Amino acid sequence: MKQKYEKPHLSYEDQLRKLQERGLAVSDGQRGLEVLKRVGYYRLSAYWYPLRVMKPGNKRTTRWNYRFDHFRPGHSLEEVRALYEFDAKLRALTFEALQVIEIAFRAAIAYYAGKEHKYIHLERGMLDKKKCSHVPKNSDKDSYSQWKMQYERQQKRAGGEDFISHHINRYGNRLPIWIATEFLDFGSISMLYSYLPRNIKNEISPGFGVLQGESLASWMRNLNYVRNIIAHHSRLWNKFIVTRLEQPGRAIVDPGLYHLADSSDKDTFSKVYPSLAVIAYILSFIDPENDWRHRMVSLIGEFPTVEGLNPVALMGFPSNWESLGLWKTDVAFINGAAVPPWYR
Incomplete structure (x- = not known):
């Protein structure tokens, strides 16, 4: 049975805060906001996806969902920007x-x-x-x-x-x-x-x-x-x-x-x-x-x-x-x- 989509719209500041809460380092908040505005959270998510912690097979909600929301230690938004x-x-x-x-x-x-x-x-x-x-x-x-x-x-x-x-x-x-x-x-x-x-x-x-x-x-x-x-x-x-x-x-x-x-x-x-x-x-x-x-x-x-x-x-x-x-x-x-x- 499909779930109802409940994710809310977030301001740029809240998007940046969420990334930090999930363990992605942000050394320059202003530059972080600029890249989110210029590229977009959802498009950038394809570039930070490989930096997230891998899920074991029994934790996957779909066959495409390989990773948890939180990031592996040591990764930063600067790396995401560089990949993009x-x-x-x-x-x-x-x-x-x-x-x-x-x-x-x-x-x-x-x-x-x-x-x-x-x-x-x-x-x-x-x-x-x-x-x-x-x-x-x-x-x-x-x-x-x-x-x-x-x-x-x-x-x-x-x-x-x-x-x-x-x-x-x-x-x-x-x-x-x-x-x-x-x-x-x-x-x-x-x-x-x-x-x-x-x-x-x-x-x-x-x-x-x-x-x-x-x-x-x-x-x-x-x-x-x-x-x-x-x-x-x-x-x-x-x-x-x-x-x-x-x-x-x-x-x-x-x-x-x-x-x-x-x-x-x-x-x-x-x-x-x-x-x-x-x-x-x-x-x-x-x-x-x-x-x-x-x-x-x-x-x-x-x-x-x-x-x-x-x-x-x-x-x-x-x-x-x-x-x-x-x-x-x-x-x-x-x-x-x-x-x-x-x-x-």
């Missing part, structure tokens, strides 16, 4: 890379799918029959029908854009794929890629470092999930990843991802590291001179010093990650072209 600020930098840096990947992915779909047929996205008979006909759980419509409804909504929403208004005014409402890829959101683009015929997916995927189009479809679903976390300003650094990355096989990737291909720890793929690794890996193919790897290595080195927390355990980084070729930060050139670090 680290995560904000992580989200910003990750989003920067995702923009590069997303634009390249849109361009590749527009080019290769458009080469097959300018309206391939609207010609269901030209798409993957099995993928289009799949009926998602708790739905009475198949996958492509749902996608088409989203497509039409997004086209209507973007109808005020000059390039769309011009096309509709001159040629009609049916838009070619190279226009459609400009207004569809990343989730719809990822779904569209999954509907493409296998030969087109396999033509696109090598440009992103993977020889199998289905694997790239899985990667893009994962990266869209990560993008949505960031877009909603949610916590990323120790997030449980629901839409997981498909573990690559050695036969379809370059040595830069062999450490993921060889991983026997399935829990790793519920953490953020595999997504960051794939981002670094894809960037090495589509934008090899980008210094994103260097900046990510530097940022992880800035992880706050908090007893019991580290990026290796909580983000899924392998213990030897900095020595892996994927994360080498220098850029080398062969015959004038930048090449991935693992080929040097």
Whole structure:
């Protein structure tokens, strides 16, 4: 039987007092109030949650409630603020890379799918029959029908854009794929890629470092999930990843991802590291001179010093990650072209 929600609204001063009563040290009350006002108690609670005392199994009220309200000794609101600020930098840096990947992915779909047929996205008979006909759980419509409804909504929403208004005014409402890829959101683009015929997916995927189009479809679903976390300003650094990355096989990737291909720890793929690794890996193919790897290595080195927390355990980084070729930060050139670090 569900309990009635009885928690009262608290003033900022009362919020700060409650944290202190629960054992969280606050060295500067004014700064403490400022961070509560700027970020919010509930959002910050995700960052102090790992600092609370762990509950034994028989004390848990739900399967998600692992900790008591009070804190382990020695922790402070300054540590919470530092974790939040680290995560904000992580989200910003990750989003920067995702923009590069997303634009390249849109361009590749527009080019290769458009080469097959300018309206391939609207010609269901030209798409993957099995993928289009799949009926998602708790739905009475198949996958492509749902996608088409989203497509039409997004086209209507973007109808005020000059390039769309011009096309509709001159040629009609049916838009070619190279226009459609400009207004569809990343989730719809990822779904569209999954509907493409296998030969087109396999033509696109090598440009992103993977020889199998289905694997790239899985990667893009994962990266869209990560993008949505960031877009909603949610916590990323120790997030449980629901839409997981498909573990690559050695036969379809370059040595830069062999450490993921060889991983026997399935829990790793519920953490953020595999997504960051794939981002670094894809960037090495589509934008090899980008210094994103260097900046990510530097940022992880800035992880706050908090007893019991580290990026290796909580983000899924392998213990030897900095020595892996994927994360080498220098850029080398062969015959004038930048090449991935693992080929040097």
